[in-house]
Amino acid sequence: MGLKPLSELEAFYEGVAPHYDADYALLFPRWTSFYLGLAQETGGPVLEAGCGTGRISIEIARAEIECHGVDVSAHMLDRFHQKLASEPESVRRRITITHADFRTAALDRRFALIIAPGNVMNSFIDRTDQRAWLRNVHRHLDRGGLFCFDTFQPDYVRMLNEFSQGIFDVDRIEEGTGHRIRRWTRCHHEFEFQRFLVEMRWTVQDAGGTIVSEQSKAIMQRWYTQAELLNLLELERFEVRNYWGDFDRMPFGPASPEQIVLSTPSEAE
Numbered sequence: 001m002g003l004k005p006l007s008e009l010e011a012f013y014e015g016v017a018p019h020y021d022a023d024y025a026l027l028f029p030r031w032t033s034f035y036l037g038l039a040q041e042t043g044g045p046v047l048e049a050g051c052g053t054g055r056i057s058i059e060i061a062r063a064e065i066e067c068h069g070v071d072v073s074a075h076m077l078d079r080f081h082q083k084l085a086s087e088p089e090s091v092r093r094r095i096t097i098t099h100a101d102f103r104t105a106a107l108d109r110r111f112a113l114i115i116a117p118g119n120v121m122n123s124f125i126d127r128t129d130q131r132a133w134l135r136n137v138h139r140h141l142d143r144g145g146l147f148c149f150d151t152f153q154p155d156y157v158r159m160l161n162e163f164s165q166g167i168f169d170v171d172r173i174e175e176g177t178g179h180r181i182r183r184w185t186r187c188h189h190e191f192e193f194q195r196f197l198v199e200m201r202w203t204v205q206d207a208g209g210t211i212v213s214e215q216s217k218a219i220m221q222r223w224y225t226q227a228e229l230l231n232l233l234e235l236e237r238f239e240v241r242n243y244w245g246d247f248d249r250m251p252f253g254p255a256s257p258e259q260i261v262l263s264t265p266s267e268a269e
């Protein structure tokens with residue numbers, strides 16, 4: 001089976017990009033400090049695979065660590081470039097941005113730490129895509145280098161109830177315009193294939209309540225169990241160093257919201 005084309009993903013992130021930083025600062029405020037901590041412990045250089053708008057890469061570069069961001073979405077990277085333009089030259093100099101599909105990209109260098117924050121692995125529905133991604137991480141890691149990614153732990157009760165009905169999961173006032181932005185999310189689950197169609201709708205209203213714009217996007221995503229992640233990593237020759245259940249580094253357990261895996265290429269290389 002060949003790799004999945006990315007046209008659906010690119011169309012989805014066109015809708016996500018304008019709202020991404022503000023929405024995710026509300027929804028997932030602890031991602032950045034967790035990955036920044038790891039970057040500081042390794043000292044870099046860091047590769048952020050699936051860097052999006054650069055909210056984590058920029059923090060890493062501000063901490064005087066070299067960071068290379070790769071992403072396949074031109075819309076997410078446009079935001080990254082815009083934000084970077086207002087950073088001091090010392091930060092800009094530490095960042096490299098590459099527009100590429102990291103399942104196949106060859107960056108011609110290796111890194112002490114590769115991170116894939118923000119459920120990037122959920123984009124890969126089929127094993128062919130998952131394995132291509134992990135293999136490419138392997139190719140870009142220093143011997144003894146570290147690879148860290150997160151993916152949510154599936155909460156089947158919530159999936160069956162809350163998300164299948166659709167929820168407003170973001171309701172905020174936009175800085176500058178004063179617009180009210182509401183995001184509605186619904187997930188249609190196909191439990192037998194461990195995948196779900198995510199539908200999102202962003203409604204932007206002015207101060208008087210008039211709708212200024214409305215946009216909907218959808219994408220198919222995948223969720224993971226711990227057992228299959230451990231199998232996949234072993235198959236692609238990674239040894240797991242830590243398996244955390246949240247961004248405070250609590251050990252993984254039944255009630256953990258996250259699966260955060262720190263691994264390294266196997267010694268047998």
Ligand SMILES: C[S@@+](CC[C@H](N)C(=O)[O-])C[C@H]1O[C@@H](n2cnc3c(N)ncnc32)[C@H](O)[C@@H]1O
Pocket residue numbers: 009013031048049050051052053054055056070071072073076100101102103116117118119120123
């Ligand atoms: C939810 S965003 C996370 C962005 C960023 N890591 C963060 O935490 O803010 C997922 C990103 O992964 C990117 N992505 C998905 N598949 C990719 C691939 N094959 N190659 C490169 N980037 C990919 C998407 O374009 C998107 O920007």
